[in-house]
Amino acid sequence: MPSADVVELILQDHRRMEELFRTMRNVEADRAAALEEFADLLIAHASAEEDKVYPALRRYKNVDGDDVDHGVHEHHEANAALLALLEVDDTASAEWEDKLEELVTAVNHHADEEERTLLNDARQNVGDDRRAELGRMFRQSRSQYLEAGCGSVENVRKLVASADD
Structure with a gap:
């Protein structure tokens, strides 16, 4: 059974993004298809983190709230x-x-x-059961974004414009 630990799920997405980067760098690959998958994955991943994971981590005293804020800021930079x-x-x-x-x-x-x-803070300070619960919430939220075609250029434009407000 796949891991439900939110830390492991996030790491899996990070590794998949690295694979897609390799494909997009390959002139012989279907770069457009890789970009389409990447766009959906990046937006769904970041949105699910911001909806479900970051607010929960912010409540732990040993998790730095500035790191959470910085993560959101970096999501905006990646979206742009x-x-x-x-x-x-x-x-x-x-x-x-x-x-x-x-x-x-x-x-x-x-x-x-x-x-x-x-993620290191979460591993050290958030219990296994809570990480599994967050993982289920992250996976469900991420799936909803993916089903909605969240990586479309129109949606990414909206996200970038709303971050600029």
């Missing part, structure tokens, strides 16, 4: 970088390569930081 890539039409262009690298930088920075801070 994603939008810039989604708006490039030619996946074989230099512009696409440039925007891809900006996205890779933003997402990898966030994932690395989140793994070292929030």
Whole structure:
């Protein structure tokens, strides 16, 4: 049975994003399809974290609330970088390569930081049962976003615009 631990689920998504980056960097791969999967995964993952995981972690005294706020800020940066890539039409262009690298930088920075801070804090301070409960909530929320096509360029535009307000 797949792990329900929220930390493990988040890490699995991070690893899948890395695989998709490798595909998107490969000129022989179906870059557009990889980007489509990536966009859905990134938005669903970040939205589910913000809806279900971050508010719960904020309540633990040994989890730094500033790390939670910083995570949300970095989600906005990643969304803006994603939008810039989604708006490039030619996946074989230099512009696409440039925007891809900006996205890779933003997402990898966030994932690395989140793994070292929030996820380590969660592992140390949040009990197994609560992490499993958060994992179920995260997975359910993430599925709802995926079913709604959350990675569409229209939706990402809305998210980026609302973050700028």
